[in-house]
Amino acid sequence: MTSIHPDQATAQRLAGLARQATPPPVLDPKTGDGTLIDDPAVRPPLVLNNRSFGEITDIVCGYAENKPPRWWLPVFLHAFGLAQLGGLFILYLVITGIGTWGLNNQVDWAWDITNFVFWIGIGHAGTLISAILCLLKQKWRTAVNRAAEAMTIFAVICAATFPGIHIGRQWMAWFLPPIPNANAIWPNFKSPLLWDVFAVSTYGTVSALFWFMGMIPDFATLRDRADRRLRLNPEGSPYILPFVKIRADQARAYIYGVFAMGWRMSSRHWHRYEAAYLILAGISTPLVLSVHSIVSFDFATSILPGWHTTIFPPYFVAGAIFGGFAMVLLLLIPARELYPNMKDLLTLRHIENMAKILLTTGMMVGFAYSMEFFIAWYGGNKYEVAAFVNRATGPYWWAYWTMITCNVISPQFFWSKKLRTNVVAVWLVALAVTIGMWFERFVIIVTSLHRAFLPGEYHMFHPTLVDIMVFAGSFGVFLTLFLLFLRFLPVFPIAEIKAVLPQASPHAHGHGEHDSHGSAGAHGSAGAHGHGDAGQATHAKGGH
């Protein structure tokens, strides 16, 4: 092949004039994966195996179009069953009252609020990836943003359940937002609990809009593919159910068609899409910081030793991003193993980047944990000292040290590049961090509450079956929604993935293993190479 503009090559291939050869992937002999390049000036590619534009579309649409893998249905049924079981326990809770939880006079917030803060935190990775990393032009976000945004929304759904059911008289939940009523009762506008309502509902709304808007072009692709298959072979698609005479592709074409909202892939559409995307990224950016700051005000504005701390807002935000990325890794690493071609789009480089974020934010929360002790001592408030000493050495010492082990110690493994790029190690650390972040909220809430100023106010919290099952049920809801997402929605933003392909760059010199974006300055010799051939250049690793 001669040097030929990639657009022209694509046009020729689409017209059937040229077949683009797919060269075999070149793997690094040391690490077994082409993503890991020791030369800091050379960036590993974001998509492996020299995938063409068409292949990207096929891979991403394939998750929604092909028969789901064997494991999907059993896993889905288990998750759905767990969600149903949690629902039954919530029903029991509503009928009987929140006395069925292990709450008592002293510990009047426990797992309910722990779970709320835990789930709200999970969502933050998605918002960070879709908003801040978008504005900072971090191209690697394209492989994880859709799934992480989905997790944001599912996590907000799980989180919103808990304040709704912990209020005791759940049918009065409409008192949470300020609604004019005949009793002239308003929520207290000075209370962070009301700010929470605004923060979480704004967060849910903006995240859902962002997620949905991003999917519109992909819905259109799915619609057009289904329609095209129907035109080529009207009988080719099976009925959705034996007794429902609707073909799967008909259902796809119309359902995705409704959600595509008339998207025609025109330049004008794309122009507005890009503008809207930037605006939403701008709106979401403060939310990354504000939502968990406001959640932390629920505690920080009180006068309870252990809660009354000015470090809470940044500490909660760092913790939320920490826990959010852990959840993203926890779900995407197995997904990547279970859908083999996902590894081309979601490479070890992505995993490594997220591992680095875990290391950074893990040290931030570690710093916050130590600062709490330092300020308690430095501030000379003996009640605060007592609260923190009680955390580390009191009856809940095991929870505190679980938190420290999982959140501060376990991410330290990521100083090693070997462990950062070992998916099993990353997954195990992500699991530890998820557990640790749940315990962090448990420690903050329960250990601060369980001992007030008088010994007569010392009580322990013991979770009941209802506590445990409602929490497990929220995981069921989360997994159910995530599995449905994997099965029916575009898991990757097709157009954005294509934009980070080497051949998408107008200056593509074809080094298939380079991220050709933003690296022009890095390789001084880029110009000298001129427009290389994509196939050849794959072999030119380290050729600079």
Add this chain to the structure above:
Amino acid sequence: MSVLFPKWSNAFPTIFAIAALGGVTTAVGGFWYYATPKFWRVGYMPTQPGGGFNHQIHAGKLGMDCRYCHTKVEKSYEANIPNVATCFGCHADGKLNKLAEGTETYSPSHKTKTQFVRDAYAQDASIPWRRVHKVPDYVHNFPHHVHVAAGVSCYSCHGRIDTMPIVHHAEPMSMSWCLDCHRAPEKVLVPVDKVTDLRWVQDDLTERANAGVITPAAQKVLDAIQKAPPENCGACHY
């Protein structure tokens, strides 16, 4: 680009937006109008034993003072419902001679209409009047005597009882309605000696509302009350 949807479906987003707007407006408006005590409490008029005590005749035409029957209203939390003996005080056999046979104001039905009072008295039984006005059970503290002493007229909460043949609920008695007066007592307070003079109070309050100023009489009342009406939760829901 596939053509799945006919051209007229382009109108759907507009139709949907209009329908959503209309739906939300209808829902909010409907809720606003129907789901408040203003709608479902005002006008409540239960059937009373013996056809009811005709306030229009007793308090209106005959000009009886409210306190003739509701004797404890100035001393008690409750404005009591009178016992049968109070009714019997007038409606005993041989009294109310003006209505007796042969007089100018003879009322043939009166005797039969009020027979249930004498029956109840003879049997030493109570008349099961049905309660019309009732604050919810979580309003622990509604002192009639305090309100009357402060110059809140019967009219403000119960309306023109003296024009009602059968008593009905005239005001919504929602919490916001309570707060309306507690937050602006100058609009409703009257001299204490006028509290039960419902016609006078109605005229006075209407005049004051139209004038939009605090009249000297009202200012005197305001100066006389020692403290502002409470707005804290514990005042009613302790």
